[in-house]
Amino acid sequence: MASRRRYDLIAFDVDGTLVDDTVFVWKTLHDYFDTDPESRDMAFRSYMDGKWPYHRWFEHDIKLLTEAGATRSSMLAALDGMRLTHGAIETLTTLREAGARLAIISGSINVVVEKFDLEQYFDEVYLNRIWFDAAGELERWQATPYDVWDKATGLRALAARYQIPMARTAFVGDNFNDVAVAREAGFSLAIHCKSEELAGVVDVVIEEDDMRAVLPYLLEEV
Ligand SMILES: [Mg+2]
Known part of the structure:
Protein backbone atom coordinates (compact mmCIF):
# COMPACT_ATOMS: atom_id res chain seq x y z
CA MET A 1 0.00 0.00 0.00
CA VAL A 23 18.02 15.95 27.56
CA PHE A 24 20.09 18.74 26.02
CA VAL A 25 23.51 18.17 24.48
CA TRP A 26 24.58 21.31 26.35
CA LYS A 27 23.80 19.67 29.70
CA THR A 28 25.63 16.50 28.60
CA LEU A 29 28.70 18.59 27.68
CA HIS A 30 28.66 20.76 30.80
CA ASP A 31 28.28 17.70 33.02
CA TYR A 32 31.15 15.94 31.24
CA PHE A 33 33.48 18.94 31.43
CA ASP A 34 32.31 19.76 34.95
CA THR A 35 31.78 23.48 34.31
CA ASP A 36 30.58 25.86 37.01
CA PRO A 37 26.84 25.19 37.54
CA GLU A 38 26.23 28.69 38.94
CA SER A 39 27.73 30.34 35.89
CA ARG A 40 25.68 28.08 33.58
CA ASP A 41 22.51 28.82 35.47
CA MET A 42 23.16 32.56 35.49
CA ALA A 43 23.50 32.53 31.68
CA PHE A 44 20.36 30.41 31.21
CA ARG A 45 18.33 32.73 33.45
CA SER A 46 19.70 35.83 31.78
CA TYR A 47 18.39 34.52 28.47
CA MET A 48 15.07 33.25 29.78
CA ASP A 49 14.43 36.56 31.58
CA GLY A 50 15.08 38.46 28.38
CA LYS A 51 18.24 40.20 29.64
CA TRP A 52 20.57 38.45 27.18
CA PRO A 53 20.06 37.68 23.51
CA TYR A 54 20.36 33.98 22.66
CA HIS A 55 23.81 34.29 21.07
CA ARG A 56 25.21 35.72 24.31
CA TRP A 57 23.99 32.63 26.23
CA PHE A 58 25.48 30.42 23.51
CA GLU A 59 28.83 32.23 23.56
CA HIS A 60 28.94 32.08 27.36
CA ASP A 61 28.45 28.30 27.21
CA ILE A 62 31.16 27.95 24.55
CA LYS A 63 33.55 29.94 26.75
CA LEU A 64 32.86 27.74 29.79
CA LEU A 65 33.39 24.59 27.73
CA THR A 66 36.60 25.71 26.03
CA GLU A 67 38.03 26.91 29.35
CA ALA A 68 37.27 23.43 30.69
CA GLY A 69 39.26 21.85 27.85
CA ALA A 70 36.60 21.04 25.24
CA THR A 71 38.05 20.02 21.86
CA ARG A 72 36.61 18.05 18.97
CA SER A 73 37.81 14.70 20.34
CA SER A 74 36.83 15.37 23.95
CA MET A 75 33.39 16.64 22.89
CA LEU A 76 32.83 13.47 20.87
CA ALA A 77 33.89 11.46 23.93
CA ALA A 78 31.32 13.39 25.98
CA LEU A 79 28.61 12.45 23.46
CA ASP A 80 29.59 8.79 23.43
CA GLY A 81 26.53 7.65 25.40
CA ILE A 130 30.96 24.93 15.90
CA TRP A 131 33.97 24.62 13.60
CA PHE A 132 37.32 23.15 14.65
CA ASP A 133 40.84 23.81 13.39
CA ALA A 134 43.16 21.05 12.14
CA ALA A 135 44.30 20.34 15.69
CA GLY A 136 40.69 19.88 16.85
CA GLU A 137 40.51 23.14 18.83
CA LEU A 138 37.35 25.24 18.59
CA GLU A 139 38.02 27.82 15.90
CA ARG A 140 34.71 29.62 15.45
MG1 LIG B 1 14.79 18.52 22.70
Whole structure:
Protein backbone atom coordinates (compact mmCIF):
# COMPACT_ATOMS: atom_id res chain seq x y z
CA MET A 1 0.00 0.00 0.00
CA ALA A 2 1.31 3.46 -0.84
CA SER A 3 1.49 6.27 1.68
CA ARG A 4 0.42 9.84 1.05
CA ARG A 5 1.75 12.65 3.14
CA ARG A 6 -0.64 14.65 5.30
CA TYR A 7 1.93 17.45 5.75
CA ASP A 8 4.37 19.00 3.27
CA LEU A 9 6.94 20.33 5.74
CA ILE A 10 7.87 18.36 8.85
CA ALA A 11 10.38 19.78 11.34
CA PHE A 12 12.17 17.88 14.09
CA ASP A 13 13.91 18.79 17.29
CA VAL A 14 17.21 16.91 17.89
CA ASP A 15 18.16 16.57 21.58
CA GLY A 16 15.78 14.11 23.25
CA THR A 17 13.77 13.73 20.04
CA LEU A 18 15.84 12.30 17.17
CA VAL A 19 18.74 11.63 19.54
CA ASP A 20 18.16 10.09 22.93
CA ASP A 21 19.99 9.52 26.18
CA THR A 22 20.46 13.25 26.45
CA VAL A 23 18.02 15.95 27.56
CA PHE A 24 20.09 18.74 26.02
CA VAL A 25 23.51 18.17 24.48
CA TRP A 26 24.58 21.31 26.35
CA LYS A 27 23.80 19.67 29.70
CA THR A 28 25.63 16.50 28.60
CA LEU A 29 28.70 18.59 27.68
CA HIS A 30 28.66 20.76 30.80
CA ASP A 31 28.28 17.70 33.02
CA TYR A 32 31.15 15.94 31.24
CA PHE A 33 33.48 18.94 31.43
CA ASP A 34 32.31 19.76 34.95
CA THR A 35 31.78 23.48 34.31
CA ASP A 36 30.58 25.86 37.01
CA PRO A 37 26.84 25.19 37.54
CA GLU A 38 26.23 28.69 38.94
CA SER A 39 27.73 30.34 35.89
CA ARG A 40 25.68 28.08 33.58
CA ASP A 41 22.51 28.82 35.47
CA MET A 42 23.16 32.56 35.49
CA ALA A 43 23.50 32.53 31.68
CA PHE A 44 20.36 30.41 31.21
CA ARG A 45 18.33 32.73 33.45
CA SER A 46 19.70 35.83 31.78
CA TYR A 47 18.39 34.52 28.47
CA MET A 48 15.07 33.25 29.78
CA ASP A 49 14.43 36.56 31.58
CA GLY A 50 15.08 38.46 28.38
CA LYS A 51 18.24 40.20 29.64
CA TRP A 52 20.57 38.45 27.18
CA PRO A 53 20.06 37.68 23.51
CA TYR A 54 20.36 33.98 22.66
CA HIS A 55 23.81 34.29 21.07
CA ARG A 56 25.21 35.72 24.31
CA TRP A 57 23.99 32.63 26.23
CA PHE A 58 25.48 30.42 23.51
CA GLU A 59 28.83 32.23 23.56
CA HIS A 60 28.94 32.08 27.36
CA ASP A 61 28.45 28.30 27.21
CA ILE A 62 31.16 27.95 24.55
CA LYS A 63 33.55 29.94 26.75
CA LEU A 64 32.86 27.74 29.79
CA LEU A 65 33.39 24.59 27.73
CA THR A 66 36.60 25.71 26.03
CA GLU A 67 38.03 26.91 29.35
CA ALA A 68 37.27 23.43 30.69
CA GLY A 69 39.26 21.85 27.85
CA ALA A 70 36.60 21.04 25.24
CA THR A 71 38.05 20.02 21.86
CA ARG A 72 36.61 18.05 18.97
CA SER A 73 37.81 14.70 20.34
CA SER A 74 36.83 15.37 23.95
CA MET A 75 33.39 16.64 22.89
CA LEU A 76 32.83 13.47 20.87
CA ALA A 77 33.89 11.46 23.93
CA ALA A 78 31.32 13.39 25.98
CA LEU A 79 28.61 12.45 23.46
CA ASP A 80 29.59 8.79 23.43
CA GLY A 81 26.53 7.65 25.40
CA MET A 82 24.04 9.28 23.04
CA ARG A 83 22.09 7.12 20.61
CA LEU A 84 19.62 7.64 17.81
CA THR A 85 16.01 7.17 18.85
CA HIS A 86 14.75 3.78 17.74
CA GLY A 87 13.26 3.94 14.26
CA ALA A 88 14.53 7.49 13.57
CA ILE A 89 16.23 6.75 10.25
CA GLU A 90 13.34 4.57 9.00
CA THR A 91 10.92 7.38 9.89
CA LEU A 92 12.92 10.08 8.08
CA THR A 93 13.38 7.86 5.01
CA THR A 94 9.67 6.99 4.86
CA LEU A 95 8.60 10.65 5.16
CA ARG A 96 11.02 11.66 2.40
CA GLU A 97 9.75 8.89 0.14
CA ALA A 98 6.27 10.34 0.60
CA GLY A 99 7.62 13.68 -0.67
CA ALA A 100 7.63 15.66 2.56
CA ARG A 101 10.26 18.34 3.05
CA LEU A 102 12.12 17.70 6.29
CA ALA A 103 13.89 20.17 8.54
CA ILE A 104 15.79 20.27 11.81
CA ILE A 105 14.94 23.23 14.06
CA SER A 106 17.06 22.68 17.13
CA GLY A 107 19.16 24.24 19.85
CA SER A 108 21.57 21.32 19.56
CA ILE A 109 25.03 21.52 17.96
CA ASN A 110 26.17 20.42 14.50
CA VAL A 111 28.61 18.02 16.22
CA VAL A 112 25.62 15.86 17.24
CA VAL A 113 24.06 15.85 13.77
CA GLU A 114 27.45 14.99 12.21
CA LYS A 115 28.10 12.22 14.73
CA PHE A 116 24.93 10.47 13.52
CA ASP A 117 25.30 11.55 9.87
CA LEU A 118 21.78 13.02 9.94
CA GLU A 119 22.17 16.01 7.62
CA GLN A 120 21.59 13.87 4.49
CA TYR A 121 17.93 13.29 5.45
CA PHE A 122 17.01 16.99 5.68
CA ASP A 123 16.26 19.83 3.30
CA GLU A 124 17.27 22.37 5.96
CA VAL A 125 19.21 22.12 9.23
CA TYR A 126 18.89 24.97 11.70
CA LEU A 127 21.06 24.55 14.82
CA ASN A 128 24.10 25.92 16.60
CA ARG A 129 27.37 25.37 14.77
CA ILE A 130 30.96 24.93 15.90
CA TRP A 131 33.97 24.62 13.60
CA PHE A 132 37.32 23.15 14.65
CA ASP A 133 40.84 23.81 13.39
CA ALA A 134 43.16 21.05 12.14
CA ALA A 135 44.30 20.34 15.69
CA GLY A 136 40.69 19.88 16.85
CA GLU A 137 40.51 23.14 18.83
CA LEU A 138 37.35 25.24 18.59
CA GLU A 139 38.02 27.82 15.90
CA ARG A 140 34.71 29.62 15.45
CA TRP A 141 31.05 29.20 16.27
CA GLN A 142 27.66 30.54 15.30
CA ALA A 143 24.45 30.56 17.31
CA THR A 144 21.20 29.52 15.67
CA PRO A 145 18.61 32.29 15.30
CA TYR A 146 15.89 29.67 15.92
CA ASP A 147 15.85 28.20 19.43
CA VAL A 148 13.20 28.26 22.18
CA TRP A 149 10.52 30.86 21.23
CA ASP A 150 12.27 31.53 17.94
CA LYS A 151 11.84 27.92 16.79
CA ALA A 152 8.40 29.12 15.70
CA THR A 153 10.03 31.91 13.69
CA GLY A 154 12.21 29.29 11.99
CA LEU A 155 9.23 27.17 10.99
CA ARG A 156 7.38 30.20 9.62
CA ALA A 157 10.45 31.25 7.63
CA LEU A 158 10.82 27.79 6.10
CA ALA A 159 7.13 27.50 5.28
CA ALA A 160 7.28 30.91 3.56
CA ARG A 161 10.37 29.92 1.58
CA TYR A 162 8.77 26.70 0.35
CA GLN A 163 5.35 28.38 -0.06
CA ILE A 164 3.72 25.85 2.23
CA PRO A 165 0.73 26.99 4.32
CA MET A 166 1.29 26.60 8.10
CA ALA A 167 -1.67 24.19 8.18
CA ARG A 168 0.47 21.81 6.07
CA THR A 169 3.39 21.87 8.53
CA ALA A 170 4.12 19.48 11.40
CA PHE A 171 6.63 19.45 14.25
CA VAL A 172 8.04 16.73 16.52
CA GLY A 173 9.74 17.67 19.81
CA ASP A 174 10.23 16.68 23.45
CA ASN A 175 10.67 19.62 25.82
CA PHE A 176 9.75 23.15 26.96
CA ASN A 177 11.80 24.81 24.22
CA ASP A 178 9.45 23.22 21.65
CA VAL A 179 6.24 24.78 23.01
CA ALA A 180 6.18 27.86 20.75
CA VAL A 181 6.85 25.93 17.53
CA ALA A 182 4.39 23.19 18.50
CA ARG A 183 1.70 25.86 18.86
CA GLU A 184 2.58 27.32 15.48
CA ALA A 185 2.74 24.09 13.44
CA GLY A 186 -0.36 22.74 11.72
CA PHE A 187 0.12 19.49 13.65
CA SER A 188 2.48 18.67 16.50
CA LEU A 189 3.67 15.61 18.34
CA ALA A 190 5.80 15.04 21.44
CA ILE A 191 8.00 11.96 21.88
CA HIS A 192 9.99 11.21 25.06
CA CYS A 193 7.96 14.16 26.42
CA LYS A 194 9.68 15.91 29.36
CA SER A 195 7.46 18.97 29.68
CA GLU A 196 3.90 19.18 30.98
CA GLU A 197 3.48 22.43 29.09
CA LEU A 198 4.46 20.76 25.81
CA ALA A 199 2.18 17.78 26.53
CA GLY A 200 -0.67 20.25 26.94
CA VAL A 201 0.05 22.00 23.64
CA VAL A 202 0.74 19.15 21.19
CA ASP A 203 -1.89 17.25 19.23
CA VAL A 204 -0.41 13.87 20.16
CA VAL A 205 1.94 12.58 22.86
CA ILE A 206 3.76 9.46 21.65
CA GLU A 207 4.26 6.97 24.48
CA GLU A 208 6.39 4.47 22.57
CA ASP A 209 10.19 4.72 22.54
CA ASP A 210 10.10 4.43 18.75
CA MET A 211 9.97 7.29 16.25
CA ARG A 212 7.97 5.16 13.79
CA ALA A 213 4.95 5.75 16.05
CA VAL A 214 4.63 9.24 14.48
CA LEU A 215 4.11 7.85 10.98
CA PRO A 216 0.37 7.05 11.17
CA TYR A 217 -0.24 10.72 12.09
CA LEU A 218 1.90 12.14 9.32
CA LEU A 219 0.97 9.77 6.48
CA GLU A 220 -2.22 8.20 5.25
CA GLU A 221 -2.54 4.94 3.39
CA VAL A 222 -4.01 5.24 -0.09
MG1 LIG B 1 14.79 18.52 22.70
